[in-house]
Amino acid sequence: MAHVNMTGCRRSLMQPSGWLAAMVLLTLSACDDPMANQPHHEPLERSAFYADQRASRHTVEGTVARGQLDDDRYLTDYRGPDDPLPIDVSLATLERGRERFEINCIMCHGGAGDGRGIVPARGYTTPTSYHIDRLREAPLSHFVRVMEKGAGNMPSYAAQVAPRDRWAIALYIRALQLSQHAPASALSPEDLEAIETGAAAAANETPESSEP
């Protein structure tokens, strides 16, 4: 790609007659700077060297890239419910899970996990709600595996969600499930009262005012 740069024109600018040439060159954006386009490749740049023109090569199968050495504990080490979870069950993990959920999942699964996201609203197959018995009973590793491999109409998200984050998202999904299916006996009296007054306030509102 032609890249205009004053540095590339300096040689001609040193000669008194070079100014006009420089003007024309600049105007045509044709002044190519070899320093700006060095013979190395930027990520995803086109390469004349490889037949498929990709400068960014696929890694050889089985490659452990930098930063992935620790990933086995999230990918293969957890074999079943008898193993300890590979993540801390903490507020920090939940927050991370929520952030990653809102980046990667919310468009289809919706903010409440009921599958009513904007993408199904535009015509994609509606995903299964998290709030069904089968998924309420599914272990966290089920959601992690679905993120990795895909399921039904959902493609694999392995390329964009890191192995550790899959567990954090699964934990957040569990929190979402609880948010829609908590027994009243598990609530504090304050929470119960807040729900009652909230429901009463909603009932008192006129239908017009509750419209967005």
Added chain:
Amino acid sequence: MGQVFHPSANSLVRAGLGLLVILALLVLSSALLVERSPINTLVGVALSQPVPFSHAHHVDEIGIDCRYCHSSVEDEAFAGVPATERCMHCHSQIWADSPMLAPVRESFATGVPLQWARVHDLPDYVFFNHSIHVSKGIGCATCHGRLDQMPLTAKAESLNMDWCLACHRHPAPSLRPVGAVFDMDWRRNIDTPTAPGLMERNGVETRGLTNCSACHR
């Protein structure tokens, strides 16, 4: 033999020299103006792309987070351009027959990548790193402009060295809380810490920010 030039020729030569100087200045200043104009910087110029991808549609109307597609922006130098598979996450079923998306489907079927024209192409002697800017509280919109309002993608800033340096010398006014980096519509509000407060909270160290080796190696 009489004089070749009449005494008045002196004034003509002086005027002529003066004109030459003015002309030289004019050429110089127009060259500098052109160099800093969109003719050269391509600010606001939408490049021709294989598919007329709209950030306005995907970000503003649909509400997709920047990181859904640019998923390495928090961890790596390169923010990442998504593989065709990621387009097909939705477009396998939505607008699946659209002629506009034919190049995407072809790329998906053949495995030959889409060849996007690079909008922000820094010279190869600049080593820009997205992750450090994102983690220190520089918002996407600070450098890329309101992408959520761009039907076609164009540069919002020149990316000239003096533009980079203006912020490297005084980063405070360009900082925002780290949690607001991906918010296209963020603006300072009553709860926003002061600029010096953000410097401290985001851990911005000015020492070394204007060293040559900060950007050139």
